[in-house]
């Protein structure tokens with residue numbers, strides 16, 4: 058595709074909302090609260106904020122820059138910026154593969170959320186006995202037909218939006234969904250203010266107790282800063298490639314990171330308020346929103362509406378993320394194979410759905426199939442989050458900081474009003490990101506050699 062007929066955002070607002078829509082997702086509303094709960098609260102939150110600022114944002118800016126200058130898909134952009142065919146396509150290629158794999162299993166989780174939205178609408182949390190509510194998730198895991206059905210609906214929604222294109226699909230829908238989800242979250246926050254556990258939740262999240270912080274928590278925070286900002290998967294390169302030459306990258310990058318962080322903290326506050334108000338353990342882990350919260354919804358005043366809006370909120374955040382991931386692969390395939398965009402969208406969506414079937418089946422018919430001791434779902438998750446994402450992010454920072462060098466950082470900063478940030482960005486991208494990400498990469502590889 059020639060540069061002149063590549064898609065473009067309608068303006069900065071459209072871009073920021075679409076990119077923030079990608080960033081805000083299950084990582085904010087599901088994962089951030091449960092890992093914070095498991096890592097003792099406040100101190101982990103502080104470390105997480107530091108990781109966003111010192112690791113996540115610099116890589117985010119690097120990717121937007123590569124996309125904006127390269128004016129091409131997530132793989133080709135690196136090559137165009139480097140001006141030769143080279144090794145430096147690797148971070149883009151790793152990002153592309155991760156995008157495809159993440160899309161395959163993220164849409165499976167999207168299906169679970171639709172299941173819980175459906176149960177909320179039928180008021181099942183309010184009417185079924187506790188034991189049945191607790192086992193809803195495991196019942197779903199044992200029912201491949203139901204899982205596949207819901208997964209296919211979620212994928213159809215994703216494909217349907219991306220079929221509309223960048224402006225009329227992704228931008229239009231995120232402009233609708235993002236304000237909607239902010240409103241829902243504000244509504245839930247206001248409701249939380251009236252529950253007895255609000256003060257305790259705020260204390261848990263904002264009063265650091267460093268004795269509870271572990272080495273694993275630290276590593277988790279670095280890794281999560283990538284996932285939550287949608288970096289190292291090609292999204293920000295692809296989205297950056299639809300920007301215009303004079304767009305202000307630091308302003309946009311900071312806006313995305315701030316929206317992502319504020320929404321994660323708000324979701325944490327809402328969820329922990331419910332947890333403390335009803336005397337539940339904070340460290341229940343991944344089942345927090347699928348077992349613990351439904352139990353609470355059954356007991357809360359107005360729980361029916363809270364449950365319906367809460368799962369609607371999560372479904373919309375997941376959808377604004379999956380559309381961005383699909384776009385990465387679609388942009389790559391249309392440009393590389395010179396294929397029509399609509400057909401490519403259908404094929405890629407179907408292919409990701411087909412690979413996702415392995416995840417649907419990994420808790421039932423294929424639960425006996427293990428790769429390095431993990432079922433398909435866990436394997437795809439581990440492979441991307443512990444290997445491909447950190448590796449891609451590491452290589453991107455080395456590429457920008459050392460291969461392109463300070464000139465690239467100057468170009469990111471020049472005439473943006475953020476000149477004072479230049480030195481910090483340079484140090485982060487050349488030193489802090491490579492060192493911290495190399496550590497998590499090495500420390501996080503033990504799963505490849507199961508005992």
Ligand code: PHE
Pocket residue numbers: 079080081082083084085159284285286287288290292378379381382
């Ligand atoms: N950032 C999203 C979240 O927090 C996940 C995501 C990862 C989206 C990679 C796009 C690409 O849930």
